[in-house]
Amino acid sequence: xxxxxxxxxKVVEFGxxxxxxxxxxxxxxxxxxxxxxxxxxxxxxFRTNYPPxxxxxxxxxAAGMFAMTHNxxxxxxxxxxxxxxxxxxxxxxxxxxxxxxxxTPGTLAELxxxxxxxxxxNPGLVxxxxxxxxxxxxxxxxxxxxxxxxxxxxxxxxxxxxxRDPSLLWGPYIDYIAVAYGVVTVLAALDRRRRTGRGCxxxxxxxxxxxxxxxxxxxxxxxxGLVPERNGNRDRSAVPHGIFPCRGEERWVALSVHDDAxxxxxxxxxxxxxxxxxxxxxxxxxxxxxxxxxxxxLSEWTSCRSREEVVGxxxxxxxxxxxxxxxxxxxxxPQLAFRRAWRPVQHPVIGTYQAIGPSYLLSExxxxxxxxxxxxxxxxxxxxCGLLGLSxxxxxxxxxxxxxx
Amino acid sequence: MxxxxxxLAPYRVLDLTTELGWLCGKILAELGADVVKVEPxxxxxxxxxxxxxAYNVGxxxxxxxxxxxxxxxxxxxxxxxxxxxxxxxxxxxxEALGLGWPVLHRDNPRLVMTSITPYGQRGPLAHASASxxxxxxxxxxxxxAGDPDRPPVxxxxxxxxxxxxxxxxxxxxxxxxxxxxxxxxxHVDVSAQASLLPALVHAPMFWQMLxxxxxxxxxxxxxxNVHGAALRNVWRCxxxxxxCALYGxxxxxxxxxxxxxxxxxxxxxxxxxxxxxxDRFSAVTADPEEIERIQTAIAVFxxxxxxxxxxxxxxxxxxxxxxxxxxxxxxADEQLTAREVWQELGGLRHPSGYARFDGRxxxxxxxxxxxGEHDDEILAEGVPA
Numbered sequence: 001x002x003x004x005x006x007x008x009x010k011v012v013e014f015g016x017x018x019x020x021x022x023x024x025x026x027x028x029x030x031x032x033x034x035x036x037x038x039x040x041x042x043x044x045x046f047r048t049n050y051p052p053x054x055x056x057x058x059x060x061x062a063a064g065m066f067a068m069t070h071n072x073x074x075x076x077x078x079x080x081x082x083x084x085x086x087x088x089x090x091x092x093x094x095x096x097x098x099x100x101x102x103x104t105p106g107t108l109a110e111l112x113x114x115x116x117x118x119x120x121x122n123p124g125l126v127x128x129x130x131x132x133x134x135x136x137x138x139x140x141x142x143x144x145x146x147x148x149x150x151x152x153x154x155x156x157x158x159x160x161x162x163x164r165d166p167s168l169l170w171g172p173y174i175d176y177i178a179v180a181y182g183v184v185t186v187l188a189a190l191d192r193r194r195r196t197g198r199g200c201x202x203x204x205x206x207x208x209x210x211x212x213x214x215x216x217x218x219x220x221x222x223x224x225g226l227v228p229e230r231n232g233n234r235d236r237s238a239v240p241h242g243i244f245p246c247r248g249e250e251r252w253v254a255l256s257v258h259d260d261a262x263x264x265x266x267x268x269x270x271x272x273x274x275x276x277x278x279x280x281x282x283x284x285x286x287x288x289x290x291x292x293x294x295x296x297x298l299s300e301w302t303s304c305r306s307r308e309e310v311v312g313x314x315x316x317x318x319x320x321x322x323x324x325x326x327x328x329x330x331x332x333x334p335q336l337a338f339r340r341a342w343r344p345v346q347h348p349v350i351g352t353y354q355a356i357g358p359s360y361l362l363s364e365x366x367x368x369x370x371x372x373x374x375x376x377x378x379x380x381x382x383x384x385c386g387l388l389g390l391s392x393x394x395x396x397x398x399x400x401x402x403x404x405x
Numbered sequence: 406m407x408x409x410x411x412x413l414a415p416y417r418v419l420d421l422t423t424e425l426g427w428l429c430g431k432i433l434a435e436l437g438a439d440v441v442k443v444e445p446x447x448x449x450x451x452x453x454x455x456x457x458x459a460y461n462v463g464x465x466x467x468x469x470x471x472x473x474x475x476x477x478x479x480x481x482x483x484x485x486x487x488x489x490x491x492x493x494x495x496x497x498x499x500e501a502l503g504l505g506w507p508v509l510h511r512d513n514p515r516l517v518m519t520s521i522t523p524y525g526q527r528g529p530l531a532h533a534s535a536s537x538x539x540x541x542x543x544x545x546x547x548x549x550a551g552d553p554d555r556p557p558v559x560x561x562x563x564x565x566x567x568x569x570x571x572x573x574x575x576x577x578x579x580x581x582x583x584x585x586x587x588x589x590x591x592h593v594d595v596s597a598q599a600s601l602l603p604a605l606v607h608a609p610m611f612w613q614m615l616x617x618x619x620x621x622x623x624x625x626x627x628x629x630n631v632h633g634a635a636l637r638n639v640w641r642c643x644x645x646x647x648x649c650a651l652y653g654x655x656x657x658x659x660x661x662x663x664x665x666x667x668x669x670x671x672x673x674x675x676x677x678x679x680x681x682x683x684d685r686f687s688a689v690t691a692d693p694e695e696i697e698r699i700q701t702a703i704a705v706f707x708x709x710x711x712x713x714x715x716x717x718x719x720x721x722x723x724x725x726x727x728x729x730x731x732x733x734x735x736x737a738d739e740q741l742t743a744r745e746v747w748q749e750l751g752g753l754r755h756p757s758g759y760a761r762f763d764g765r766x767x768x769x770x771x772x773x774x775x776x777g778e779h780d781d782e783i784l785a786e787g788v789p790a
Contacts, residue, residue, distance in 0.1 A: 051689070065606070144727060154735050169546075176604055183578070185436070191585065192412040218755075232555075238536065256536055
């Protein structure tokens with residue numbers, strides 16, 4: 001068997017929800033040892049406040065988002081407000097290569113687990129502190145959820161229809177942007193540590209990572225003063241460019257035409273109807289002038305055909321097209337299945353669920369997803385006795401003192 | 406070497422990406438790698454657009470004509486000497502030029518090569534074409550956005566290439582970690598479609614666990630209340646929109662109470678709202694009718710405020726919420742100014758430095774290159790011509 005890409009890397013996570021822990025998931029998928037620290041008195045919000053739950057009723061052991069975020073990790077519980085809990089946390093950090101945390105700035109430092117405290121014992125430590133708006137600045141301590149930070153970063157204003165209120169993006173879109181940047185910065189810092197022996201503290205602002213995905217609009221604003229607005233599905237160059245209804249309930253297809261030759265191919269795929277033969281529509285400017293009409297005509301054509309037929313015909317004709325997949329479609333989508341984007345794991349409470357596999361496939365060291373997300377404190381004994389070497393007596397004493405609450 | 410050195414300073418990247426992968430090279434460049442962008446003579450398609458400029462800063466640029474034997478040979482020699490090669494041609498394109506992974510890997514067993522495509526290198530859709538719109542659709546992201554009585558929507562600023570590029574950078578550096586320990590390079594195959602799956606957050610779990618297909622809710626957040634109530638998260642205010650909500654959880658209870666107190670101070674809290682027991686109220690489990698009544702009162706209140714007034718009071722009162730920012734709001738945000746986010750490069754202002762390493766922001770060090778701007782420089786560095 002090949003060695004996993006990140007085998008031997010030791011990671012400890014303090015934090016909850018997605019922004020910190022999903023960074024650890026990327027590392028765990030590729031073989032790192034990732035220990036997720038939570039507490040029984042205040043479990044991860046993904047366990048308690050975030051549907052869906054298996055069977056529909058809130059249950060910290062049956063929470064979908066926790067399952068999605070924590071496959072292949074070790075789960076321990078520590079009450080960091082007890083001396084014993086804190087001491088065990090310090091020992092976990094002392095043997096770690098990476099600490100990931102996403103508390104509000106300063107929380108860990110108040111507990112004596114800030115970067116300066118941790119690096120004193122472990123100068124090679126790489127600590128990632130990821131929070132909404134960064135560790136510094138006048139708004140560093142403003143609390144908030146990712147769903148709303150997505151609005152602060154400009155994405156929500158740009159989603160929806162020009163004549164309607166902006167639309168949400170389902171959830172904390174921006175958290176997962178910050179997650180990708182979090183993984184990248186941790187791996188880069190580890191590489192520098194290999195060369196220098198020195199770790200570092202990474203201050204990652206989720207807001208600012210979101211602005212990386214907004215950068216073209218910001219650049220343009222600086223250059224011309226333009227303030228872009230949401231525009232449904234229309235595009236500044238491609239025309240037509242939209243999502244159209246197909247036969248059946250809530251079946252949709254996305255299609256776009258990026259040059260005049262593609263317009264010709266679309267015409268052929270439609271059977272070259274009279275309206276489309278109009279020479280005025282042969283240029284992008286002409287199509288732009290009558291975009292409403294073209295969209296209406298296309299909707300008439302798509303709405304009396306199945307989504308599969310529309311996709312099949314347009315794809316065969318060489319026109320940009322894709323079904324708008326819903327969540328049931330995605331579970332069975334052939335390309336994602338081919339790439340094993342969903343990986344079945346067996347969970348003792350939830351049953352079998354499909355963990356999410358990486359979107360990047362490594363040819364020599366593919367990700368292996370083997371274990372479900374841990375139950376609360378499932379690996380306490382394995383971690384504290386096995387990895388930290390606590391004796392049975394010590395473990396029982398700590399347990400009695402409430403360190404594992 | 407010192408800890409002040411940029412994290413990826415020793416490495417060289419050959420960047421053959423098109424729009425789908427531009428940001429990947431930028432990410433490696435701002436972390437300190439020497440990223441050499443390879444363009445056809447005269448420059449690539451899309452050159453000079455806002456996205457091109459935003460995502461090609463930090464790179465040096467050379468031109469190579471891959472249609473000629475000489476250009477292909479030169480590329481092969483360059484690839485034999487670099488640490489990374491990133492590309493986003495359609496699957497099979499580089500193979501057809503004699504520059505596929507097997508060849509480059511034989512020449513340079515340590516090479517990490519990353520290929521970014523809409524759907525991946527192999528599989529039933531590997532050769533299907535897709536622009537941003539189709540990728541947002543095929544990934545499920547579009548399904549979840551937009552008003553329920555209109556078609557699903559994408560985000561009006563292209564996003565799929567950003568996701569593909571960011572995940573490509575992740576995969577590239579995981580492969581790099583392994584290569585630095587073992588000496589063995591590998592090929593990283595990135596799918597833009599799959600890169601968007603995390604952005605669906607918990608939506609796929611509703612199908613998996615409950616057999617439910619979640620629907621888009623426009624400004625209403627669905628999927629957070631166990632009775633299926635929709636929670637308004639985008640609200641009109643006097644000069645635009647703000648975002649906040651009724652919450653569950655401990656932090657949420659504080660926020661709910663603070664908002665209700667603010668409304669009461671302004672004389673805008675109806676009797677029933679003043680009677681709510683905020684220690685017990687949770688938006689996760691609350692009755693949909695109660696939620697509706699409270700939300701109606703909040704809507705009336707928020708309409709009296711400006712974005713700025715809401716933002717300032719939200720901070721002061723620890724209410725969880727923000728303005729729904731336009732780019733004009735973003736560039737005026739004092740937090741970003743205090744964090745020195747705006748970086749001048751080549752006469753343009755870029756958002757930069759999202760991560761600070763011991764306080765030092767990772768930033769691109771040069772503007773986007775002119776076509777072939779560094780041809781001579783790179784030749785002079787001894788790379789065989």
